[in-house]
Amino acid sequence: LSGEALERFGGRISRKFSFLGKNRKDSSGRRHDWPNFDSRTLFLPAEFVKGLTGGQRQWWEFKAKHMDKVLLFKMGKFYEMFEMDAHVGAQDLDLQYMKGEQPHCGFPEKNYFENVEKLVRKGHRVLVVEQTETPEQLEERKRKTGSKDKVVRREICAIITKGTMVDSGMISDNAEPSFLAAVTEKADNYGGSLVGLCVVDASRALFMLGQVEDDSARTKLRSILTELRPVELVLPLGLLTDATQKALREQTRKPLISQLVPSKEFWDAEQTTKEIRTSYGASDVMPTVLQKILELGVSSEPVLSAFGGCICYLRQSLLDGQLLQLGRFELLPGSDLSFEHSAAIPEAAEAHMVLDSAALDNLEILENSSNCGVAGTLLCLLDHCITPFGRRLLKQWIVRPLCNIESIVQRQNAVVDMQGVAENAVSEFRRELSGIPDLERLLARLSANSGENGRHSQKVVLYEDAAKKQIKELVAALRGFQKLVKAVSCFGNCLPQLKSARLRSLLTFGKGFPDLKPLLQYFEDSFDWSESEANGRVTGGDHSNLSASDPREKLESYLKSQQKFFKNPEISYVTVGKDTYLLEIPEELHTKVPSDYELRSSRKGFCRYWTPRVKELLQELSLCENEKEAALRGILQTLTKRFCDDHDHWLSAIRAVSELDALMSISSARLHMDGMTCLPTFVPASQLAKPVFRAKALRHPIVAVSTAASTPFVPNDVVLGGGSNPEVMLLTGPNMGGKSTLLRQVCLGMILAQIGSEVPAESLELSLTDRLFVRMGAKDQIMTGQSTFLIELLETAVMLRCATQNSFVALDELGRGTATSDGQAIAHAVLHYLAHNVQCRGMFSSHYHKLASDFANDPSVSLCHMACKVGGGNNELEAVTFLYKLTSGSCPKSYGVNVARIAGKPKFPSHAHVSRSFHAGMPESVLRRAALQSAKLEKEVESHCHEADVIKTILDASVDSAEQLRTAWEKAKLI
Ligand SMILES: Nc1ncnc2c1ncn2[C@@H]1O[C@H](COP(=O)(O)OP(=O)(O)OP(=O)(O)O)[C@@H](O)[C@H]1O
Ligand SMILES: [Mg+2]
Structure with a gap:
């Protein structure tokens, strides 16, 4: 608590509720410092409960069973929050505290959905306690059963958390x-x-x-x-x-x-x-x-x-x-x-390409690495769906690209059709469906409404018009499905020309898309959708003439008889507050007013009465209205149930449209990929002994669009495997030269290809990839030292064990999480193993230039670098211009290799430690080779230690002028 709240309520708990403090026990009497203490419940001392008024007692009894939740306590038309929950209301819902010494705030029924959603999104569990009895019903119960209850009955009607929000009022904005x-x-x-x-x-x-x-x-x-x-x-x-x-x-x-x-x-x-x-x-x-x-x-x-x-859990939440x-x-x-x-x-x-969480994260497939948002991700590039259900399907497609040429070609054919013969139909389809509600959720909601449960149960006293809401949802669903039918019909004319059999099926009524027309016709005949929606009651069809004799007419004729009786035609009915049909009689006639007329209110010169007959008729009216209401509700329930009976039909329509929507989304991806795109060709495994990836002018689908116009993205030809080409590429080049970008763009090219989409390249020929292994340095900044190294080793071990010849491995600066000698040794061993044992396609970027000379004569590894131009800088520093062009051969010089990296005298992790983590599954031969290399490199590094010390001393001495630098240099050389 702070500010005003602290002033008003600080110390209240310790003053009034000693059982909440140090002495707190759970409902089974276990103290809070005992094992198995259940913090969800609270022991309420009997003498405390005794001192409470009826309503307060009810509140504490609910609360004591649900200490972990925020209690919304319904009183009349308001949801009230007390004590600790009131503070939540004040803080998270911006509610004002009421006057008085007890913390208390509340909000009207109409804000229910909005406020529950707010609380839930903030991470609260919300307990909704509804009134299940009106004050009149309470009186009736007391009369009938002799009960002494002073407060209306209340019951828990919902427990809502982040994962159990079901009401459209809370989640409609979020697909x-x-x-x-x-x-x-x-x-x-x-x-x-x-x-x-x-x-x-x-x-x-x-x-x-x-x-x-x-x-x-x-x-x-x-x-x-x-x-x-x-x-x-x-x-x-x-x-x-x-x-x-x-x-x-x-x-x-x-x-x-x-x-x-x-x-x-x-x-x-x-x-x-x-x-x-x-x-x-x-x-x-x-x-x-x-x-x-x-x-x-x-x-x-x-x-x-x-x-x-x-x-x-769902049972606890009353949703099971x-x-x-x-x-x-x-x-x-x-x-x-x-x-x-x-x-x-x-x-x-269906077979899929496996993208593990490292691949999903490193390639920014669903979330970007800067803020976990969707901007700049592959999902964002591909998602142009217009329906929420299409969007959900597309996400599944992206996370699980196909791994079967036939299925991929099916999607490719659909893409071709949608860009060709069906182009106009596609735009019409999309126009027809824009703004369509989430039918999949509506379907689930309506099915839930057709039963009696939770807040929907009849006994809950609600002032909102539940029937109206339900009709709205039913009509929205029917209209939505009508739109689906209309949208699918848009393709009628071009159906025979479609190349894709799948597309033809999805667009044919009674085949891939169910024939909904007779069903929809039935509901059209059953009631008038627009009118029912407007007045919140089922109207039209056979349900119009429900009320036979209306007591309202009787009330009118009774008024006439009263005017006659008082001989005053001015006498009329008035409504004051909740009192309707009050007879307003001029004061001067009061002598004529029979003694059994009940005086309800008055104004200057007039008195207002309820006569026994009016009361009788009012009761009749309310009864009649209740009956009519119940009958209408019954009809609505029947209609809803009838609708839900065809659940499977509606659902298969949703499925078909999801697929169409996702296909359209993919087919329009090229519009968002600036420049040439192509549909890749897949090489069946049987035709080639070894897998291949051959791209001409390949771009990164996202970076290429976002780079500044002044430095247009440089496309690159990439060839891995196939015939005499090595499968594995060792990529060197300066910092910022575009290595990581190239690795990513090859991965994304493979993913796009197997989703069935076009790729940002002039041409691409490839064989299927069963799994992508991606190890990037992206996350290294947030982790430090040894843990990075360990994670790296673990991930590499998994990779080496699981990769098949059809996998693709992208390793970005493997080994940089540790000392140079160890890192280089590991990188060498892993690269060697991949090229010679796994023999899958792979790209390996590295700043270890030694690695390039190690593999210079290995025919299984191609050496490449990202080209740059050097020279023209002032002083001794060389200016580097990045060309971003993939060029064969290793990088001639290691520009800008981070001095600090070799300056700090390497701290070697204990070798015992290294080998233990290696044993997590690293192949034996890799281990042996790494050990050999490590020993060799260590010697080399030792010999350079003196230079390293010199450089470190310079870095440690804070120098900010050329003069100081020279002095430091001279001094360091003396060490
Ligand atoms: N082909 C390209 N055309 C134009 N710009 C590019 C290209 N590739 C990369 N870039 C630009 O260069 C930047 C650096 O690229 P990247 O991070 O891939 O370099 P790197 O070689 O991996 O560097 P480091 O060695 O420091 O990790 C990118 O953010 C991008 O803006
Ligand atoms: Mg990089």
Whole structure:
């Protein structure tokens, strides 16, 4: 607390709530410093509770069970926040404190979605306690049951966190899914682990289940996390290995974490299996993916347990029923689980290029390295989708490029069609769909609404018009699907000319795109969409004449009879506040007013009454309105349910349009890649003994567009492998010469090619790449010393073990994280191993010029450098002009090689240490060679130590003039 709040409320807790301070216990009576203390709950002393008023007691009772959450307590039309939660409201929602000594603030019902979203995005868990009884209902209950309750009944209706926001009111602005991931594992004795994952997108009721057999660095888990970046993690308390925890920490962005007690709150496989069997009963309603996982038996334990943890958590959040019932179950992309091809599980069988988290990060595929934003990423370059579902699919395509020539060619053909015969249809399609709502989420929402749950349940006292909102959503969905149909029809004319069979299928009603017309017609006939949307009630169709005798007419004729009775035609009905149909009678007639007329209010010269008959009719009116309301609500529910019955049809329409949208997005990528582009040609493996990459005038798709006009990007021809060319290139050149850029552009070229997109080059011929290994120095700045080196070794070991002949390896300055001699030795050994043992395509950039002479006569390695022009500078310093041209041969001279790097006398890491980390999987031959080289180099370095000391002394002495420099130099030479 600070400022005014501190002045007003400081010390309140210690004064009034001693049980919150040092003496705090959880609901089971464990003190806060005991093991197993559950900070989520609070022990409330009985005498404290006794002293509370009804409403306060209710609040404390909810709060004591949910100390980790911010409680929104509904009172009438307002959500109120008290005590510690009031401070959250003041701080995070900018609410004003109310008067009085108790911290208290609140907001009206209409701000519910906005404020809950704000709280949740700030990382709070929000507990929504709704009123489930009106004051009238309370009176009725008291009368009927003799209850002495003084306050209306309240119940928890929702618990909302980052990963469980489902309401369109909270998430509509953001197409990015907020994933919740439950993770557990079964570790082996060698550092590896079988990791089970259940990832949920609550807004689409989507469950993705998967399991990976992971290495000690948790490479696969990291890739999955990098792609999905879950905002919320559900973990079994104390059960995960350090390696897994580290991966979870490093590959997420400040997620909300819930640690659940294993087996009690995070079920094991057995408990989960039991639960699945009871929930789904007969197996024919059980989702196929679940069925298949159950069939796997013991080997699927981690994924089952992760699913169990997820159910437990969703149950705590009151979402399990809703999500599980209508949940869509899929295999987690990137997971090792796969089943024999089954219609219900598409895509699982498709082969993909593997991009691990190092590749995704280093190549800035989804996030840039400067601020983790999307600017400057490959995703940003390719994403021109107009639908949120298309965008989500495209992201999957980018993270998992295809690894099958046939599938790639299918996409390429679609790209050709879209740029050619279907060009106009594409623009029409996009125009038709611009601004379309997120139908996938709407579908999930409507299915949830068709049931009775949480805040939607009838008993919750809400002043907002829930029916109106639901109609709006239903109509929005119907209109959306109508638009999809219209958009797909745009292609009618060019359908026969399309080259791509896939495209033809997606655009044919009843084939790749379902025939929605009869369904939509049914809903058009059932009700009037526009009118219903406008007045918030189902209108039109057969539902118009619901109210038979309207008590309003009776009220009007009663007024006439009263005018007659008082002999005054001026008498009329008025409404004052909540009181309607008050009879306003001039004061002078008061003698004639019967004694059973109830005086409600008055104004100068007039008195207002409710007569017994008016009261009777008012009751009739309210009853009638309630009935009508209920009937309309029933009709709305029936319509919604009818809509949801065709869930699969709607979903397959969404899928087809996602694919079309993603294809269009790819096909328009060339417009954003300045200059020549081409569709690459793939060389089938059988035609070539060795893989190839042959690019003419290749550019970096992003840097080439962003470089200044004064220094236009220099395209380069790159040839790796194929025929007599060496597969591996050793690249040298000055700092800032364009080495890293070239490495990246080759990688991005491969990725673009296998996504099915055009590439920024005049031509590109390549064979398929099964996996990209990218090791860049980009992250080195933020890590220091030995840890960098260790990470480097670990990653290199993984790479050497996993790379196949069809992989591509890009190593940028390998070995620079350690002393020159060691680094050079490692670089030498790894390069040698790659060129001679793995024999895959690779690029290796380095400042170790010694390396170039080592491999000068090796026919498996081509030596290249980034050209530059030297000379023309003043003094002895040479001016370097970068030409950015890839040139064969090694760099003639090491310009600007960082003096400081050789100046500091190398601190050699203990060799025992080095070899231990090597043993993480580095091939034996690499080890031997590295050791030999290391010894050789060390000798050389020792002999240069004197010079190094001299230079270091100069650097240490702060010199700021040429004169001082000369003095320092003379002095240093004397050492
Ligand atoms: N082909 C090119 N044409 C024009 N400019 C380029 C080209 N390649 C790189 N550049 C520019 O040069 C800058 C430096 O490139 P890069 O980081 O790839 O150099 P480097 O050789 O890896 O340097 P270092 O050895 O210091 O890591 C880039 O940021 C880019 O602006
Ligand atoms: Mg570089």
